[in-house]
Amino acid sequence: MIERDHDLKVRVAALTSFVGTLWIVRALDSFLARGVSAAGFGIVPRTWDGLWAIPITPLIHASWEHLISNTIPLVILGSLVLLRGVTEFIFVTLFSILISGLGTWLFGAGNAQHVGASGLVFGLFGYLVFRSAFDRKLGSAVITLVVAAAYGTAMVYSLIPTPDVSWSGHFFGFIGGFLAARIRYPHCRASLVAP
DSSP: OHHHHHHHHHHHHHHHHHHHHHHHHHHHHTTSOTTOBTTBOOBOTTSHHHHHTTTTGGGOOSSHHHHHHHHHHHHHHHHHHHTTOHHHHHHHHHHHHHHHHHHHHHHSOSSSOBOSSHHHHHHHHHHHHHHHHHHOOHHHHHHHHHHHHHHHHHHHHHTSOBTTBOHHHHHHHHHHHHHHHHHHSTTSOOOOOOO
């Protein structure tokens, strides 16, 4: 029982620390000029500075509303990934940030800073939706159905290009989540069922 309590505390601490960092950065940014962040700059596509910004971009949010809109699904989806442990959460988080960032750097709208944790949110969503196809566990399938029902429409809607929204971060975050699920469970091969 003590080990289980410790494991739960570590999982809660991992998610709380990450989300707390987002809020601390936004609080510091409130005292800075608009477009400037204490964490640095966001991704500016096809620039060297933009490439180096990939790891810190999820920490930067343009407004409190932007942060809140990312925090709620980040906590819910992150908690679902954390059911399998901190290692899985860290892997999916880093992989989603990397793929979302690279996709944004390559294909995002130029002359703009792309910021926010929405690429990570889409990565967590993609991971949870596709994990069941690769690990073939009933628990994963139930989570897939719940996540798809709760967030499916909102996520699809968010992939539509809109002014001031980084559709590339969303799209490539989702792809990153799919790839993370595939890489995390390589021994489980999806098979086609004969008619």
